[in-house]
Amino acid sequence: MSVLDVLDRRVVDLNMKVKVKDEAIRHLSCLLKEAGYIEDVEEFVKDIYERENEGITGIGEHIAIPHGKSESVRNIGIAVGKLDHMIEWESLDNKPVDLIFLFAVSKNQYDSSHLKLLGDLAGRLGRNNTIKKLREMNDFEDLLEAFGEDTQSIVEDMEILSDEIEIRYE
Amino acid sequence: MVSESVIVKNPSGLHMRPASLMTQIATKCKSNIIITDGQKNVNPKSILSLMSAGIKCGAEVRVVCEGEGEEKDLRTIIEAIESGLGEL
Numbered sequence: 001m002s003v004l005d006v007l008d009r010r011v012v013d014l015n016m017k018v019k020v021k022d023e024a025i026r027h028l029s030c031l032l033k034e035a036g037y038i039e040d041v042e043e044f045v046k047d048i049y050e051r052e053n054e055g056i057t058g059i060g061e062h063i064a065i066p067h068g069k070s071e072s073v074r075n076i077g078i079a080v081g082k083l084d085h086m087i088e089w090e091s092l093d094n095k096p097v098d099l100i101f102l103f104a105v106s107k108n109q110y111d112s113s114h115l116k117l118l119g120d121l122a123g124r125l126g127r128n129n130t131i132k133k134l135r136e137m138n139d140f141e142d143l144l145e146a147f148g149e150d151t152q153s154i155v156e157d158m159e160i161l162s163d164e165i166e167i168r169y170e
Numbered sequence: 171m172v173s174e175s176v177i178v179k180n181p182s183g184l185h186m187r188p189a190s191l192m193t194q195i196a197t198k199c200k201s202n203i204i205i206t207d208g209q210k211n212v213n214p215k216s217i218l219s220l221m222s223a224g225i226k227c228g229a230e231v232r233v234v235c236e237g238e239g240e241e242k243d244l245r246t247i248i249e250a251i252e253s254g255l256g257e258l
Contacts, residue, residue, distance in 0.1 A: 054187060055187045055256075059218070112182060119185075119221050123221075
């Protein structure tokens with residue numbers, strides 16, 4: 001399962017008009033409810049905050065990947081929100097955030113598909129130009145295009161990520 | 171350059187939560203660091219690199235440090251992984 005299989009235009013808002021983190025989380029959760037991914041917004045939001053308390057979801061470069069692992073989730077989904085301004089969010093690089101990927105994951109502890117999905121998202125975000133394209137996107141098609149390309153190039157770019165450091169070991 | 175192997179104990183592997191702790195620890199290290207599982211090389215100073223590598227529970231990884239403070243950094247990283255990166 002890749003990010004491209006899960007992205008759904010019904011839960012993407014590239015023009016999010018919210019002022020703070022809480023509003024962003026609730027707004028995206030409402031989109032997920034309307035599209036049938038979750039049953040109850042309040043319960044889902046509570047589970048998102050439970051995860052927020054466990055650790056930072058702002059991964060740097062003004063991007064956050066909050067997730068709600070919840071009984072309220074019917075289907076795995078990713079809501080995407082883009083703002084035209086920055087909002088405060090606890091981040092690894094202490095920078096504020098203007099791009100949010102909110103994962104909706106079921107509470108089934110044996111289902112690790114969301115970890116693979118997070119890994120897939122991370123791999124695509126790490127590729128050259130993806131973040132640049134995401135910053136410039138205007139519509140859902142641009143979003144798909146930013147994440148597009150086959151997985152082989154992800155593997156190649158992984159090598160580039162480690163190439164900065166020339167270490168050879170026996 | 172110094173290196174040492176360690177086994178990943180986290181039940182769900184190096185997923186986002188332990189990975190972000192790893193990144194926070196690694197970025198404070200001065201030396202250059204690579205974590206490798208024999209197939210892929212991961213830069214632990216990059217959360218994206220860690221998360222997309224999908225290192226699983228039970229995986230044996232080698233931590234390689236090169237540069238100023240490499241011995242101290244190696245100990246820091248190895249101990250962090252051995253102690254379960256906040257999950258155990």
